Amino acid sequence: MENAKKSYDVIIIGGGPAGIATAITLSSQGISHCIVEAKVEPTRKLGEAIPPNAKPLLKKLGIQHLLEDKQHIAYYGNKSCWGNNQIEQKEFIKGIHGQGYLLDRLYFEKQLRNQVLHSCTQCLFGYKLKKVISTDKGVTVIIENDSENKTLSAKYIVDATGRKATVSKQLGGIKQNLDNQFAIVINASLSVPISHQIIVEATKNGWWYMAPQETKELSLMFFTEQTMLRDKTQYADFLLKELEHTLHISEYTTRAQLNFEGLKIMPAGTSKLDRPFGENWIAVGDAAITFDPISSYGITSALASGYYAGHALISAIDNKSDAMLAYNYLLDSAFQIYMEKLHTQYSLESRWENSKYWITKHKVLVNS
Numbered sequence: 001m002e003n004a005k006k007s008y009d010v011i012i013i014g015g016g017p018a019g020i021a022t023a024i025t026l027s028s029q030g031i032s033h034c035i036v037e038a039k040v041e042p043t044r045k046l047g048e049a050i051p052p053n054a055k056p057l058l059k060k061l062g063i064q065h066l067l068e069d070k071q072h073i074a075y076y077g078n079k080s081c082w083g084n085n086q087i088e089q090k091e092f093i094k095g096i097h098g099q100g101y102l103l104d105r106l107y108f109e110k111q112l113r114n115q116v117l118h119s120c121t122q123c124l125f126g127y128k129l130k131k132v133i134s135t136d137k138g139v140t141v142i143i144e145n146d147s148e149n150k151t152l153s154a155k156y157i158v159d160a161t162g163r164k165a166t167v168s169k170q171l172g173g174i175k176q177n178l179d180n181q182f183a184i185v186i187n188a189s190l191s192v193p194i195s196h197q198i199i200v201e202a203t204k205n206g207w208w209y210m211a212p213q214e215t216k217e218l219s220l221m222f223f224t225e226q227t228m229l230r231d232k233t234q235y236a237d238f239l240l241k242e243l244e245h246t247l248h249i250s251e252y253t254t255r256a257q258l259n260f261e262g263l264k265i266m267p268a269g270t271s272k273l274d275r276p277f278g279e280n281w282i283a284v285g286d287a288a289i290t291f292d293p294i295s296s297y298g299i300t301s302a303l304a305s306g307y308y309a310g311h312a313l314i315s316a317i318d319n320k321s322d323a324m325l326a327y328n329y330l331l332d333s334a335f336q337i338y339m340e341k342l343h344t345q346y347s348l349e350s351r352w353e354n355s356k357y358w359i360t361k362h363k364v365l366v367n368s
C-alpha cells in the first residue's frame with residue numbers, strides 16, 4: 001500500500017464539468033493543483049442541451065472550440081407542450097449568442113478530460129475520496145482505489161463531487177432540498193431514425209423529457225414527486241400509463257422498444273448547500289446547487305461556478321480575504337434569478353388543478 005504524501009495549493013475532488021473548469025482556471029494562473037476522479041474513464045451522464053448563453057463562458061475558459069466538433073450539433077431549442085395542448089418550438093436563436101448545442105455528452109466529458117490531461121494539472125483518475133480532515137494549514141485528504149490509499153494535503157479543497165456534495169458534507173456543509181423531484185430514466189430503441197430534437201411534455205403527474213441519443217436511440221425521462229414512486233415493482237406500469245397520457249411523445253414511443261431493465265431512478269430537483277464555502281473548502285457545480293432539469297442550467301452553471309471558484313481560490317491564496325464571500329454572493333444572485341425563472345416556468349402550467357404533483361410544485365415555488 002502506497003502512502004506517499006503530496007502537497008498542493010488546491011485539491012479538486014470530482015472530474016465532471018465543474019471540477020475540470022476549476023482545474024483549467026487554476027492552470028491558467030500556475031496554481032499547483034490535483035484532480036481526483038473516481039471513474040477511470042468518463043461515463044455517459046444525463047443532460048445534453050447547452051444554451052447559447054454558455055458560449056461566452058466557454059470562451060473565457062478557452063474551450064469554445066470543443067463545441068465545434070462534429071460530434072455535437074447546432075441546436076435551436078426544445079419543442080415543448082406545456083400550459084396547453086399545442087407543441088411549440090422554443091427558439092434559442094432569438095438571443096444574441098445565436099444557436100446552442102446538443103452535446104454528445106459522453107464525448108464532451110472525454111473532451112473536458114483531455115483538456116486537463118494535457119495541462120499542468122496532476123490527474124488521479126480511478127481514485128475516490130475516502131476522508132477529508134480539516135487542519136490548521138488546510139486539509140489532509142485520503143483517497144483510495146482498489147489497491148492503495150494515498151494521503152494528500154492542500155491549502156484548499158474543492159468539492160466537485162456532483163449532487164452528493166461529499167466533501168462539503170464531511171466539512172460541515174448542509175444540503176437543503178427545495179423539492180422532492182425525482183427522474184425515472186429509461187432508454188428506448190426505434191426502428192426508424194428520428195431527428196435530434198428534444199421534446200418536453202407536461203402531464204398530470206409530472207413531465208416528460210425525450211432526448212434522441214443516436215439516430216435510433218431515445219433517452220426518456222419522467223420527472224415526478226418522490227411520493228408517486230413508492231412501489232418499485234410498479235415503475236414500468238406507472239411509466240406506461242404516463243406515456244399513454246402524452247399527446248405528442250407517445251407518437252414516438254408507441255413505435256419504440258422500451259428498455260425497462262435499465263430503468264434508473266435519481267433525484268432531479270433543486271437543492272442548495274447552506275453555504276458554498278468554509279475555511280478551507282469551496283463547492284462547485286451540482287455540489288453547490290442542483291438545478292431542475294427543465295432549466296437546462298446544470299452543465300453551464302457547473303462550468304461557470306468552476307471558473308468563478310477557481311478565481312476565488314487564486315485570490316484567497318493571494319490572501320485576499322473577501323474572495324470566498326464574493327463567490328458566495330455571485331452564486332446567491334444566480335440562484336435567485338434561477339428561482340424566479342423556475343417559478344415563471346411552472347406557473348405557465350395550470351391544466352391539472354387537482355394534481356398532487358402540480359399543487360406541490362406551485363406551493364414549493366411560492367414559498368421559496
Ligand SMILES: Cc1cc2nc3c(=O)[nH]c(=O)nc-3n(C[C@H](O)[C@H](O)[C@H](O)COP(=O)(O)OP(=O)(O)OC[C@H]3O[C@@H](n4cnc5c(N)ncnc54)[C@H](O)[C@@H]3O)c2cc1C
Binds near residue numbers: 014038130162166299
Ligand atoms: C435527469 C437529469 C437530466 C439533466 N439534464 C440536463 C440538461 O438537459 N442540461 C444541463 O445543462 N444539465 C442537465 N442535468 C444536470 C447536469 O448533468 C449536471 O448539472 C452536471 O453534470 C453537473 O456537473 P458537476 O461537474 O457539478 O457534477 P458531475 O457531472 O456529477 O461530476 C461529478 C464527478 O465527481 C465524481 N465523484 C463523485 N464522488 C466522488 C468521490 N467521492 N471521489 C472522487 N470522485 C467523485 C463523479 O465520478 C463525477 O465524475 C441533468 C441532470 C439530471 C439528473
